[in-house]
Amino acid sequence: MAPKPAGSICESGSRAKASSVQDCMTLYSSVEDGGEGGPACFHRIILIVSGLKCGCCESGLAKALSHIPAIRNHTVNIVLARVEFDLNTSELSIQDVISRLHKDTGYTFEQLEQPDGQILELQASDPWDIYGAAKPFGVTWLESRDKKTWTPAALLNGRSSTAPGELDNTERGQQVGPISQEKRSGASLFMHTIRVHYDAKQIGAREVFEYYKGICHNGDLQLASIGSHPSLSVGFYQTKRASLMFLVSLAFTLPILVFAWAPVGHDNRGYAHASLALATIVQAIATREFVPGALQSLVHSGLFEMDFLIAVSTTTAYVFSVVSYVFLIKERPLETGSFFETSTLLVTLILLGRAVNEFARFRAAKSVSIRSLQTNEALLVISEGPLGPGVVTRKIDARLLQYGDYFKVPSHTRIVTDGRVVYGGSEVDESMITGESLPVAKGLRHQVHAGTMNGAGQLVVELTKLPHENSISRIATMVENAELSKPKVQALADKIAGHFVPAIGIIGILVFLIWLFVDRYHNNRRWADAVVRALTYAIATLIVSCPCAIGLAVPMVVLIAGGTSARFGIIFRDPQKLEVARNTTDIVFDKTGTLTKGQLAVVDYDGTGSRDIKSMIMGLLEGDKHPVAAAVIHWMEEDQKNKGENIVPAKMLDIQSEPGNGVRGKPEGRLVEVRAGNPQWLGVSVLESQHTLLCVTVAGVLCATFRLEDRPRAGTDEVVRLLQARNIRVHMISGDGEGPVNAIAHTLNIPKAHTRWRCKPEDKQRYVHELQKDGRVVCFCGDGTNDSAALKQADVGVHMNQGTDVAKSASDVVLMTTRLHDVLILLDISKAAYRRIIANFSWAAIYNVVAILMASGAFVKVRIAPAYAGLGELVSVLPVLLIAFQMKWRDYGRKYRAKESR
Structure with missing residues (x-):
């Protein structure tokens, strides 16, 4: 069956959705058939290419793609042998595109499937047992890897539905006859692979596997073997x-x-x-x-x-x-x-x-390839009772892990998936994610990440992320998506x-x-x-010349640079920024959560002790993820414990958040409006200080004022100094008040002229735009939703870890850690990649000029004989590869770690 099109968007702007399996099949069948007269509906398609022979095949493949009117925004990655494009499936089907590309180029194409959600691939000798059984709660649909999909309606009638894009020897739309005993007998001659799509929050992978194993004849069911990535x-x-x-x-x-x-x-x-x-x-x-x-x-x-x-x-x-x-x-x-x-x-x-x-x-x-770090087996804790060194475990396939599981991590083994330590202690090498070579101590309630290497101790871990959604999968997905883009x-x-x-x-x-x-x-x-x-002479001249060095000069460096940066926890979502970042003239930092820890603490409270007011404040702020709101809630909870109070948060209605200002809402059953935010937005007069202020008004009357304090991240002052030493102007911008902004700026030696306070999202974007109008190349670093507009506006938008998903989607680069010196590593990798691209171009030019002159006999006494001209590709390409691979052998973070350790 053709995979579900990811992110299919029609010209009308509506996103195609199906409410059931049968509706889904109807929808995708119409899409694949290329229905006429309907609105243009574009799907993002990725194809794996077989048959590419050298680095100069890209131009022919790109031209073949450009000759198909239904295709737009195509990109080719010659190193990964992949192409990506937007296809108008109302005009041309995926299979038609593949056939046409094969005819035009001679290469073989296969669609790269990117399924949504959790999938379990099973193998059975008789698939009819699975297709005919009732689906357990949580299983959404079944997909046959033998190009057939079985829907509930078809099974009730004893009929099969052919997958969209596959005729299976019948005319599309024609019904297939009832399942016969002959078909059942024939099916058992070989193993069929069935994809089970399920909601992991409703049913676990082991429960799915055990359910279908129980209904198969003789329990003849197994997990499909794990294949390597198609590329x-x-x-x-x-x-x-x-x-x-x-x-x-x-x-x-x-x-x-x-x-x-x-x-x-x-x-x-x-x-x-x-x-x-x-x-x-x-x-x-x-x-x-x-x-x-x-x-x-x-x-x-x-x-x-x-x-x-x-x-x-x-x-x-x-x-x-x-x-x-x-x-x-x-x-x-x-x-x-x-x-x-x-x-x-x-x-x-x-x-x-x-x-x-x-x-x-x-x-x-x-x-x-980051996915190779995923461990395929796990030691599942099966014993009930207290967790300890004597827990009973069972080795299972990692794909059968499910929410609520505990697994054991023996010493000197990779951690299977993301989780929280519930027993034991050890040191974990997290260089895969952070780039830091020094192991990190892990104990009770500490988070651990998939793919990282455990030290000498043993850990029992509570699973928090399934393998398909853990750190490895998230990083690999971002890297793979970025690899198809090309710098200018x-x-x-x-x-x-x-x-x-x-x-x-x-x-x-x-x-x-x-x-x-x-x-x-x-x-x-x-x-x-x-x-x-x-x-x-002519033969030697034709053969010794080689455009492969030119064709591989950029993609090979971009691929290695992307993998190298990912090793340091830096993900380029747009590789074009790999080229742009080296030209940065100005870096604009958001204050809270970027330059500072974002862990605000209430240092002073001025307000009424009324339980009613406190109840409304807690009700208004308890669901807010802003650092100020989280700090106030934490302080109020601790204050209750100290005073022996038990205040229940009031139920608030019509809660509305205004980025850069605050939040408002109404208590249930009351007409008054409660607001919490900065004093300017509330229109109240409060004595300015070097603290962050959160004021609360009820019906426009000031009832409480919280003063909070934040601290710069460790090593931030050194990062700012190193940036300024590179003649990069450092700016700080915040929605906070003038006092705390100036205090942090003074601590970090950021000029007051380069700071702004009480900025709304549009103010941050405008500030970046004003710098760009002066011809500056701006890098913006932020982590919050209110930074999204500025991240998008900047020449390079950098998202700090632990920020919001909205900010991440607007950024060009994602930092998987909270270390600020990663920005310096980012700039270093950008410069190193650019230098290697220039070196590759220079070598390609020098080689071809000299080799062609020698082969053509221009030097008369020194020539390349035709018999040896075939070495041209080898001689020209090897230096390009060595130049690119040099990036893998360098530790770009060593000098910054040395500075931090002093």
């Missing part, structure tokens, strides 16, 4: 295939090299006959590898790709090898002598370069690569003509000898 699977397959092609070619090439170069009696015609046969096999491999894709790109996209030049060159070399063989048989050998070793070695070295290229791309994708500098690389092959083709023709006439008229050679000699 990695494709990368592994292509690496294995490229390596196999190289080894086969090498096996047939080596005897030819022995016949040509070893002292074996070159007058023996048998060696020439054997060389012809072996070279023909090698040429067949080359034809299979290079010709189909080259012709498809030329015919359907009008592009001359590198495969075209390779196909022409290798074919020409082989043809003239045969010509040389014929002249040798007729005892009229050409001046160039034997040619078979040239053509076969040329093909073999090209295949070697492709194999190394594929391996490097696969290793790059694998090196930044990639446009330059695409433009150069697009003109590269035609330019090299023209240069190759000129080289052939120049050497043809030089040899004929200057060196007085025969036309036959001149043609063969000129061809050797």
Whole structure:
């Protein structure tokens, strides 16, 4: 079955939803059919591409996508072998797009499924037991991996519904006959994979598994095997295939090299006959590898790709090898002598370069794969009673964990999923999330994260996040979504690569003509000898040039930089900002929760002791997540304990929050309005101080004033100093009053001219915009919902951990920790990535200029023979890979940790 389209949005602005499984099937069937006359409905589609051979394949694939009118906003990631685009499914179905792309490019495409919610994949020899059974509460629908989906209505009639986009040998809409005994018998011949979609808050994974296991004949049910990510699977397959092609070619090439170069009696015609046969096999491999894709790109996209030049060159070399063989048989050998070793070695070295290229791309994708840190097994605590070192455990598949579970973490093992420690103590290496090499002490009620490594102690942990929603999954999802975006500098690389092959083709023709006439008229050679000699120069010129270095210069660095930054807990949601961040001239920090800890404490209370007033204050603020409200509630609860009071929060109606001002509401059964916020919004006069103020009015009368205090984060003053040392202007902006803002600014040495107070969300956005109007590149760091507009306005919006989801969705970069020096690491990684991109471009330019001059004979005495020109891809691409991988070997946070430890 086709996966559920994620985020499908029609032109009318309504988001498609289905209230039931049957409605869902009807909706998606109409979408897949490409109904005519309806409004345009765009779905975001991701495809995995098989068959990419080098870094210069991107232009042809991008052009093929641009030729399909139903597609817009397409991006291609050549390293991950993925494409993403918005598809108007009311005009064209996904299967039609895949067929058309395959026809135009020759590559194979498979849709990457991104299911919503929790899914359990089961395997059964007889799936009819599962399809025919009543669904337990919490299971929403069943999806067959054999391209069929079974709906409740269809099962009642003993009929199956074909999945949208799949006809399954019947016309769409035609009913399938009743489930027969023959079908049941046939189904048991092999294992069927069934996806069970369920609500994890209503039913657990083990409960789902045990329910269906109980209704299957002989309990013949098991979990489906865990497969690797599609991008990695494709990368592994292509690496294995490229390596196999190289080894086969090498096996047939080596005897030819022995016949040509070893002292074996070159007058023996048998060696020439054997060389012809072996070279023909090698040429067949080359034809299979290079010709189909080259012709498809030329015919359907009008592009001359590198495969075209390779196909022409290798074919020409082989043809003239045969010509040389014929002249040798007729005892009229050409001046160039034997040619078979040239053509076969040329093909073999090209295949070697492709194999190394594929391996490097696969290793790059694998090196930044966060999901590999997910542990597949868990020790489930099954004993009842007190938790302790003697708890009884059972090893289960991690996918069968559910809410309410406790699991044991033995020493020196990875933590399965996010949770809260309920017994034991240990030190945990959290470098996977934080980038910090020093282990963190964990004890009772401490939070632990999936993928982090436990130390010498043992822990019993209460599960708080299921595997599909834990830290690993969240980070991996953000990284994978970001990897498909491209920085603007990639446009330059695409433009150069697009003109590269035609330019090299023209240069190759000129080289052939120049050497043809030089040899004929200057060196007085025969036309036959001149043609063969000129061809050797032309072939070497065409083959030695390589746009792969240009094509991989940017995406390889972006991929490695994204993985490196994720290792330090920095997630680039938009890789374009990887290029922009290095140019930052101004950084604007929100105060509360960013520069300060956001853990406010009430230091003074001035107001009535009326239980009624306190009850209304608690009722108004108890559901508010703002740091000020949380601090006031905490103080009031502690004050009650100290005084032995028990005040019940009043029930409030019509509660409305005004970002930057405060909150208002009405007590149930009373006409008065209660407000809590800053004094300016309330219109009351309060003596200004260096504390944060929260005033409360009832019916417009001031009844209470809370003075709160916050403290800067550890090391914040050092971060501000280092930023200013880089000539970056530091600003602070807040919705707080002038007193506390100035106090923090003075402590951190931020100029008063660069601070603003009592700012509403629109004021923060306006402040950033004013800086941008002066030509400044602004980075904004914040964590609250009221920072969202400024985060979106800034050139680089940075969201601090523990902030709101609204702020996170508006940001370009997400910091998974609360350490402020991560901003410095962000800037360092941005600069390092840019330097490596420039280095890659420089190397690609230097290599191609020098190699083409040497291959074309411009240096006369120093040239690259056509037999060795096939090494061009290997020689040009390896430095690009090494330059990019250098980022993985550097610890960008070491110097900042050293400063903090002093």
